[in-house]
Amino acid sequence: MFKSLKERLQSWAKNFSKKKQDEEELEETEEKPAKQSKKDKKAEKSAKKQKTKKERNKPDNRKGKKDKKSKGRKQEQKIEEEQQEIEGSPGEQEAENIEEKETEQTEAPKRLGFFQRFREKIGKVKISEKDFEEYKDDLEMLLLENNVALEVTEKIIETLKEKLIDKEFPKKDLLKEIQNVLREIIEEVLVEPFDILQAIKDKRKTGKPYVILFCGINGSGKTTTIAKVAEMLKKQKISCILAAGDTFRAASIEQLKKHGERLNIEVVANEYGSDPASVGFDAIKAATKNKIDCVLIDTAGRMHTAKNLLKEIEKIARVCAPDTKIFVGESITGNDALEQVKGFDESIGIDGIILTKADIDEKGGTALSVGYVTKKPILFLGTGQEYHEIELFNKKKFTDSLGI
Ligand SMILES: Nc1nc2c(ncn2[C@@H]2O[C@H](COP(=O)(O)OP(=O)(O)OP(=O)(O)O)[C@@H](O)[C@H]2O)c(=O)[nH]1
Numbered sequence: 001m002f003k004s005l006k007e008r009l010q011s012w013a014k015n016f017s018k019k020k021q022d023e024e025e026l027e028e029t030e031e032k033p034a035k036q037s038k039k040d041k042k043a044e045k046s047a048k049k050q051k052t053k054k055e056r057n058k059p060d061n062r063k064g065k066k067d068k069k070s071k072g073r074k075q076e077q078k079i080e081e082e083q084q085e086i087e088g089s090p091g092e093q094e095a096e097n098i099e100e101k102e103t104e105q106t107e108a109p110k111r112l113g114f115f116q117r118f119r120e121k122i123g124k125v126k127i128s129e130k131d132f133e134e135y136k137d138d139l140e141m142l143l144l145e146n147n148v149a150l151e152v153t154e155k156i157i158e159t160l161k162e163k164l165i166d167k168e169f170p171k172k173d174l175l176k177e178i179q180n181v182l183r184e185i186i187e188e189v190l191v192e193p194f195d196i197l198q199a200i201k202d203k204r205k206t207g208k209p210y211v212i213l214f215c216g217i218n219g220s221g222k223t224t225t226i227a228k229v230a231e232m233l234k235k236q237k238i239s240c241i242l243a244a245g246d247t248f249r250a251a252s253i254e255q256l257k258k259h260g261e262r263l264n265i266e267v268v269a270n271e272y273g274s275d276p277a278s279v280g281f282d283a284i285k286a287a288t289k290n291k292i293d294c295v296l297i298d299t300a301g302r303m304h305t306a307k308n309l310l311k312e313i314e315k316i317a318r319v320c321a322p323d324t325k326i327f328v329g330e331s332i333t334g335n336d337a338l339e340q341v342k343g344f345d346e347s348i349g350i351d352g353i354i355l356t357k358a359d360i361d362e363k364g365g366t367a368l369s370v371g372y373v374t375k376k377p378i379l380f381l382g383t384g385q386e387y388h389e390i391e392l393f394n395k396k397k398f399t400d401s402l403g404i
């Protein structure tokens, strides 16, 4: 589920944070020699000193040769005196060595160690506008390619920019920080679903059934979803009745009746070609009479642009006065799903969305953006063909599924 969006979002965040961390490390290595300069200067100084000693010793060697020739004891003594003068007394030399060692031991950890530990432990990185711009196009592309609506893509990028640029983040946890920010933004974009199960339970007290009308284009998964919801309600000890409101498509009534038989749930049906509004009305009447908690009304698939067919569903909505009108769309359709919801919303006013076939949706962008664009919450995700393959939509669960 949503594999492509997940992998590409993760690798984008990884590349972005890695690039920033690498840059920082490069800066650090460039800085090191600067921090060491004092030590280097010292080494240089002592090398120079050595050189001077050697140079000053050279004439002595020459003198040594001369001495060999002259073999004068007096001159040998003079050389010894001179050497001592250059090198200093053995005591002096030792003191200098100790002093050098001490300075090295105290200055090195004090300066180098301190900076290194400081950077490693509380080292921060700042993301510049230039850094962000460099990676912005990749993010835009990956979102659009994974069915995220343009409007939502722009919103994500804008908010991410606000939350990242010129802000300091711990260098070590940069990836986690970027992922957290992305997660926050995605949760902001998703619309919080209402608790439909609670709403059904609440209506029980009125003695009237909670009525749900399902609509959507052909083959989007309406009938299968109704069966899944019915089973879920049954597990919650909520009784329901199904209304075979698709009186148009061949075998649609039998399809719903078969689900009813399997689930041991009553199905109210009429003839093919009969008025679907009256089927819904009959089902509500039966539910009220038998104290059934919920009525699920199936309808024929229709395009959101087919004016005549939309008129028909408007009549069903008027006659049955459902508590909730749910649009059922395929998760894999991307921007088309958004257009479909808008069409049905204009016609009957949609309260919630169920996205089916999320199990075969690699992209995930429809689930991410349909709510934001239409301002309608996703209530459930269909995740397979079996009855139990339906999930209550949850923002946290969704961001978890993206691995951020
Ligand atoms: N993989 C998968 N398949 C699904 C899911 N929901 C429905 N389907 C399949 O989608 C196909 C169409 O499902 P239906 O329930 O008949 O769709 P419909 O919207 O009622 O179709 P019409 O009545 O013709 O408009 C069937 O083969 C279902 O098994 C789902 O969540 N995942």
Ligand SMILES: [Mg+2]
Residues within 6 Å of the ligand: 222, 223, 224, 246, 252, 298, 299, 301
């Ligand atoms: Mg159907």
